[in-house]
Amino acid sequence: GSIDEALILISPEGVVIQAKITIGPGDVSVDQLEFSGVFDLTFQNLTAAIDQDYEIGDETKNISLSAGVGFSFSATDLVVTIGDQELTGDVTFAYTVVSSVSKVTITFSNVTAKIGYTPDGGTFIGVTIAAGAGVIEVNGQGVVGYITATPTLTLHEDIVISATTVKVLFNTTPLARKVVDGGGSEVATIAPNFIGIQITELTFTISTLSLTGNLEIVRSTDAGTDGVFGTSDDEVIIAILITNLSVAVSGDDPGLSEGKGFVIITDDGIAGFFLGKAAVTVGDFTLGAE
Numbered sequence: 001g002s003i004d005e006a007l008i009l010i011s012p013e014g015v016v017i018q019a020k021i022t023i024g025p026g027d028v029s030v031d032q033l034e035f036s037g038v039f040d041l042t043f044q045n046l047t048a049a050i051d052q053d054y055e056i057g058d059e060t061k062n063i064s065l066s067a068g069v070g071f072s073f074s075a076t077d078l079v080v081t082i083g084d085q086e087l088t089g090d091v092t093f094a095y096t097v098v099s100s101v102s103k104v105t106i107t108f109s110n111v112t113a114k115i116g117y118t119p120d121g122g123t124f125i126g127v128t129i130a131a132g133a134g135v136i137e138v139n140g141q142g143v144v145g146y147i148t149a150t151p152t153l154t155l156h157e158d159i160v161i162s163a164t165t166v167k168v169l170f171n172t173t174p175l176a177r178k179v180v181d182g183g184g185s186e187v188a189t190i191a192p193n194f195i196g197i198q199i200t201e202l203t204f205t206i207s208t209l210s211l212t213g214n215l216e217i218v219r220s221t222d223a224g225t226d227g228v229f230g231t232s233d234d235e236v237i238i239a240i241l242i243t244n245l246s247v248a249v250s251g252d253d254p255g256l257s258e259g260k261g262f263v264i265i266t267d268d269g270i271a272g273f274f275l276g277k278a279a280v281t282v283g284d285f286t287l288g289a290e
Helices: none
Strands: 002-011 014-023 033-046 050-056 059-065 068-082 085-098 101-117 125-139 142-156 159-162 165-171 177-180 186-190 194-206 209-222 235-248 256-266 269-282 285-289
Touching: 002 050, 014 059, 033 059, 142 177, 142 186, 165 177, 165 186, 235 269
Parallel strands: none
Antiparallel strands: 002 014, 014 033, 033 068, 050 059, 068 085, 085 101, 101 125, 125 142, 142 159, 142 165, 159 194, 165 194, 177 186, 194 209, 209 235, 235 256, 256 269, 269 285
């Protein structure tokens, strides 16, 4: 590896220490564990925010940091391998303290993973993940953030579960929070005490049986008659939404199509509905219902 850059800045606003380290493939290897990437580290103790260009040798470097005490670590083009398992992506960990309030933020993007094994001459068995991204913030009030990815789970060469997108939104704080991605673009405004899972184009295949559809599961909390979260009259509400459900036993003709349903669970009980078109074909004979 190599230290590409190191900086110690002492200014009226405080102290900043930064370093950039590059670890190439094969530079670090412990038994079956190897990792590589470009790592940036920053420590700060600032009484005021700074955003200024500094002349360092023949180069100009911009330093832009908010006020407070903190530490951040980022890894770009990270590759971690343990035997046949591999994880790649970009990740940032930041810890800050401002006015005695601490916050931890974890941001990750471009994540791919392959965890499993391949039998001799067989099909890979395990989990693969592509397009992984997310932001997780932990503060004194709770945890808020989102995770999204494109996963595939192979349990057997004839049993595969996959989805175009799986997105998880969560907010355990008592206030609605706006969540932004690593580039600063808004992802969603998440209600208080909320956990939601959105699965787009879920596909479950067992040999010639195929099930596809969209699934959304939401757990939310109603503040009750007093309008205050965290009191005895809070009510947990669970909602399940299914759309575009189809089931095909063999071939491309679905036995069930245009399936959709909704279920809501509260302290008072369960309510819901399910609709769809069903058809069974035997030879030249087809029986269907809507």
